Amino acid sequence: MLFQLDLTGMVAFWIMFIGYLVFLAVAGLYAKKKTKTLEDFMVAGRKIGPILLGLSFGVTYFSAVMIVGGGQFSWLWGIGVVWVASIDVLVGVFLVFILFGARTKRLGAHFESMTMSQFLSKRYQDPKLQTFTSVVILVFETIYLVSIYMGLSLLLSVTMADLGDIAYLIAVIICGAITVIYLNVGGAHGAIFTDAAESIIMLVGVLLIFGFGIAAVGGLTGFLTGLGQIESAELTTGALTTFTGAGGFGVIGYILVTSFGVWGMPQMITRFYTAEKGKSRTIKWGLVISCVWAFIVAIFAWFNGAIARSLFFQTDPATYATVAAGKGASAVPYLMIAVLPPILVGLFMAAIVAASLTTGEKVIMMAASGFSIDVYQKKTGASDDKTLKITRITTTIIVVVAVILALTKPAAVLALCMFAWAAMAATTLIPYVFGLFWKGGTAKAALWSGAIALIMAILWFILFRSGAPDFWAAFGLVYPSILGDIASIQIFEYTLGDLSTVTITLGSIHEFIISQVAALIAFPLISHFTKGSKPSGEFISEIFKIMKTKETDR
Amino acid sequence: MFHWTIWAGIIVGLATVVLSIIYTVLKDEQKEKIKNWFLQPEEGA
Numbered sequence: 367m368l369f370q371l372d373l374t375g376m377v378a379f380w381i382m383f384i385g386y387l388v389f390l391a392v393a394g395l396y397a398k399k400k401t402k403t404l405e406d407f408m409v410a411g412r413k414i415g416p417i418l419l420g421l422s423f424g425v426t427y428f429s430a431v432m433i434v435g436g437g438q439f440s441w442l443w444g445i446g447v448v449w450v451a452s453i454d455v456l457v458g459v460f461l462v463f464i465l466f467g468a469r470t471k472r473l474g475a476h477f478e479s480m481t482m483s484q485f486l487s488k489r490y491q492d493p494k495l496q497t498f499t500s501v502v503i504l505v506f507e508t509i510y511l512v513s514i515y516m517g518l519s520l521l522l523s524v525t526m527a528d529l530g531d532i533a534y535l536i537a538v539i540i541c542g543a544i545t546v547i548y549l550n551v552g553g554a555h556g557a558i559f560t561d562a563a564e565s566i567i568m569l570v571g572v573l574l575i576f577g578f579g580i581a582a583v584g585g586l587t588g589f590l591t592g593l594g595q596i597e598s599a600e601l602t603t604g605a606l607t608t609f610t611g612a613g614g615f616g617v618i619g620y621i622l623v624t625s626f627g628v629w630g631m632p633q634m635i636t637r638f639y640t641a642e643k644g645k646s647r648t649i650k651w652g653l654v655i656s657c658v659w660a661f662i663v664a665i666f667a668w669f670n671g672a673i674a675r676s677l678f679f680q681t682d683p684a685t686y687a688t689v690a691a692g693k694g695a696s697a698v699p700y701l702m703i704a705v706l707p708p709i710l711v712g713l714f715m716a717a718i719v720a721a722s723l724t725t726g727e728k729v730i731m732m733a734a735s736g737f738s739i740d741v742y743q744k745k746t747g748a749s750d751d752k753t754l755k756i757t758r759i760t761t762t763i764i765v766v767v768a769v770i771l772a773l774t775k776p777a778a779v780l781a782l783c784m785f786a787w788a789a790m791a792a793t794t795l796i797p798y799v800f801g802l803f804w805k806g807g808t809a810k811a812a813l814w815s816g817a818i819a820l821i822m823a824i825l826w827f828i829l830f831r832s833g834a835p836d837f838w839a840a841f842g843l844v845y846p847s848i849l850g851d852i853a854s855i856q857i858f859e860y861t862l863g864d865l866s867t868v869t870i871t872l873g874s875i876h877e878f879i880i881s882q883v884a885a886l887i888a889f890p891l892i893s894h895f896t897k898g899s900k901p902s903g904e905f906i907s908e909i910f911k912i913m914k915t916k917e918t919d920r
Numbered sequence: 921m922f923h924w925t926i927w928a929g930i931i932v933g934l935a936t937v938v939l940s941i942i943y944t945v946l947k948d949e950q951k952e953k954i955k956n957w958f959l960q961p962e963e964g965a
Contacts, residue, residue, distance in 0.1 A: 448929035456936045464943065590923060609925045650944040657940040661933045916948065 378712030386563075386720040390548050393559040397552030404750035407553035407757060408480035408735055409639040414558060416648045420655025422561040423637045425568065427458060427628060428663055429725035433572060433718060434698050436664075437671030439620070441694030443613035444593055444606025444672050450621050451664035457625035459660045462634070463653035469802045469913040470638040471649060476912050480639065481732070482632040482794055483740040489801040489909070491901040492809035493744065495816075499794055500740030502820060503632055506782075506790040507733035508764055511726055513783040515541055515772040518722045535773060541723060542769035549727055550758045554640060557731065560724040567717040568663055574714070575698065576666040578705040579673040583680070592676030599679075606672065615870045623788070623876045630795025631787070633728045646917040674701035730768075734760040777840035784837065785827045785877060792823040792881035796889050802913065804890075805906045810899040811892035815885040823881035829853075830873040 401407050414422070440447045470485075479485040483503060487496030519537035523529075529536065548556055583589045593606040605612035613620070628634050641648040674697040678686035685704070689697050702711050738757040742748065748756070771779050796819060797812035828837050830853040835845035853873025893900070900906075943951075 445923070445926050448926055449932075452929045452933035452936070455933050460936050460940055463940075607923065607925065609929070611925075654937075654940045654944050657937045661937050665930060665933060 372708050374708040375712035375715075378709040379716045380712075382713045382716035383719065386716060387544070389563060390544065390560065393563075394548050394551040394556050397556035397559060400555045401551075401553045404739075404754040404757070405478075405480065406555065407754055408731070408739070409474075409636070410554040410558055412475055412640060412643045414640040414648070415642055416651035417655055418558050418562055419637065419641050419648055419652035421565040421659060422558050422640070423463075423634070423652065424459070424656045424659040424663070425561045425565045425721075425724065426633055426637060426728055427454075428568070428660060428667070429722065432664075433568065433575075433667050433670075434695075436667045437674065437698035437701070438694040439613075440668050440671035441675045441689070441697040442671075443617055444608075444611040444675075445590075445669070446609040446611040446613060446617055447668045447672075448665060449609055450617070450624060451661070451668045453621045454625045454664055455657055455661045458628040459656050460653070462628055463649060463656065466629070466635070466799075466802060467638055467641075467649040467653065468646070468917075470635060471641045471643075472915060472917075473802070473909060473913050474639040475643050476909070480636075481735045481739050482635055482798070483736065485635075486794065486797055486801065486812060489901075490797070490807065490809040490812045490899075491905065492813065492899070495797070495809060495813050496740050496744060498813060499816065500736040502793045502816075503740075503790060504733050504736035506786040507632075507729050507736065508768060509779060509782045510786040510790075511729045511733065511764070511768040512771045512779055513786065514722060514726045514729065515768055516775070518719060518726070519772060538769055538772045541726070542765045545723060545726055545730060546762050546765045549730060549761050554731065557724065557727045558640065560720075560727065564721040564724045565659060567721055569659065571714045571717055572663050572666045572670070574706065574710060575670050575702055576673070579670060579677065579701055582705045583673055583677040588680075589673055589676050592680045593672065596675065596679050606675070615874050619874065619876045619879065623878045626795075626882070627788070627791045627878055630791035630793070630798060632732045632790065632794065635794075635798065636732070644917055670701060671697040674698065674704075677701070677704065730761055730764055733764050781837040781840035784833045785823060788827070788876070788878040788881070789820055789823045792819040792878055792885070793817075795819070795882060796885035800889055805910060806893055806900070807889065808893045808896045808898075808900040810896040811889050814892050815889040818888045819881040819885035822884045823877045826875075826877040826880045831877060832873060834873075 400411065403411070405411055436447070436450075439450070473489070474485055477485060477488040479488055481500070481503075483496045483500040486499055487493055515538055518541050519534055523533035523537040548560075552559070580586065580589060583592060590607060597603055597605050597607065601612055610617040638649070641652065671694055674689065675686070675694070678689060678700070682704070685700055689695075689700055699715075702714060706714065734757050738753055738760045742756050743753040793816040796815050797807070800807045801812070828834055829849050832853075834849065834853070838845040850873075853871065855872045857870045857872060859869045946954075
């Protein structure tokens with residue numbers, strides 16, 4: 367358990383949480399009125415305007431997990447993580463909108479695709495691609511959901527500490543039940559409404575923690591002085607106050623993964639399918655709204671862990687030791703307790719729980735459609751109405767499975783959680799990006815480059831990454847020491863600017879980067895040798911024309 | 921207190937926000953002009 371809320375905090379938490387449930391009920395009923403067809407359920411009828419699109423994109427990217435998780439990285443790596451925030455906004459938001467937004471929206475509407483797998487199979491004219499990618503998405507999104515539920519329920523169970531061990535059980539069931547009811551009623555419309563609410567909650571929460579935190583630590587000067595003292599006492603000069611600081615290549619790798627990873631995430635890319643059809647303003651203004659929101663939230667959220675470290679080091683050695691023992695994972699919750707009035711701690715914790723539920727909603731929709739649309743409808747040719755019913759049933763089944771797994775915590779599933787999103791994004795990114803910009807790509811190249819990327823991501827993780835020993839242990843195996851020796855082979859070392867020495871070892875390279883390099887080489891190469899599986903020239907000309915067709919706002 | 925790690929990072933983020941606004945308010949013809957200006961060498965060069 368992370369920490370204990372006091373009575374005021376607990377009351378504030380439950381008032382806020384119940385308030386959120388009331389909001390869900392109202393938003394769900396409103397969304398229900400707008401949800402009549404499968405297209406309404408999956409992509410909100412392709413009618414979402416710029417404000418909701420921009421906020422929904424931002425929130426899907428920087429989910430509430432970042433408020434707590436981001437804090438851990440800045441506790442460990444210091445202020446250099448401000449670059450994670452900036453590059454994420456540049457590559458993960460700005461470039462995604464500019465490069466892929468309009469093209470994905472136009473082609474998605476032309477193909478009438480509601481899932482990423484459908485989009486890829488229609489682009490490359492190969493149904494096998496739909497089956498393959500949908501199975502990958504179904505499996506890994508479900509696993510990803512388990513990790514969301516586990517984190518969420520741990521937080522929620524803190525508010526029911528008196529109930530003991532049963533608190534976690536109740537928390538998991540509450541999370542699952544709320545999601546099933548809300549999603550079945552409101553579909554994509556409902557998910558987007560909750561995104562908008564979450565975006566406001568996150569913005570206010572992050573700014574409050576930052577504002578109270580920086581004031582408590584004595585402003586920017588006190589903040590940096592504290593980090594300097596920690597460097598002198600425990601680390602080396604510049605470890606917390608430079609780029610890359612103590613993180614070394616880890617920071618650069620993290621920047622690459624969190625920014626480029628978005629390019630292949632189904633729940634991110636499908637945001638563009640919801641944009642209103644035939645109007646150019648949605649993507650253009652959605653871009654501005656998303657960039658502004660993401661910049662503010664990311665910059666401040668990434669600072670909070672470092673603020674906690676500086677504050678506790680200077681004022682509260684006991685808390686400092688506790689958080690440091692957990693490698694900074696609880697930095698932000700402890701900072702909240704230390705600097706916010708109890709009522710705000712309770713309110714904000716409820717907000718984090720609520721916001722994480724929203725993140726789970728989209729993950730479930732991706733997983734459910736992976737079966738209902740990409741497998742069931744494709745195989746049986748069922749009508750949209752029938753498929754909508756199956757989607758709702760699948761949604762329920764996936765949540766039940768995720769709840770059971772979150773409760774039983776099988777070691778193998780926990781191990782898979784470690785690279786669920788990387789495996790998913792690795793599979794779809796290269797076929798998707800090449801599909802939008804290169805006329806020469808073939809169906810076989812899309813299928814095999816995706817498969818190669820997936821295999822590379824999994825193999826690299828289980829052989830060389832720092833989480834590998836835990837993965838092997840989950841299956842009752844001992845991680846061979848020779849693999850550890852290979853992982854620690856130093857590739858090169860350099861000194862960055864005035865400050866930190868960056869050492870790159872084989873095992874420090876993220877599996878996502880390795881998988882994408884492999885796919886980047888494989889895709890054009892396989893395309894060259896499999897020209898027979900290329901869609902017809904006529905079809906290619908037509909879709910590239912559609913992608914470039916300008917829209918008006920009349 | 922000036923600290924380049926913080927400020928340079930923030931400036932990159934802010935510049936992205938400004939770029940997104942410029943990209944949105946510019947008309948397609950203006951974007952085309954800028955693109956051509958970058959891609960085509962000046963006459964006689």
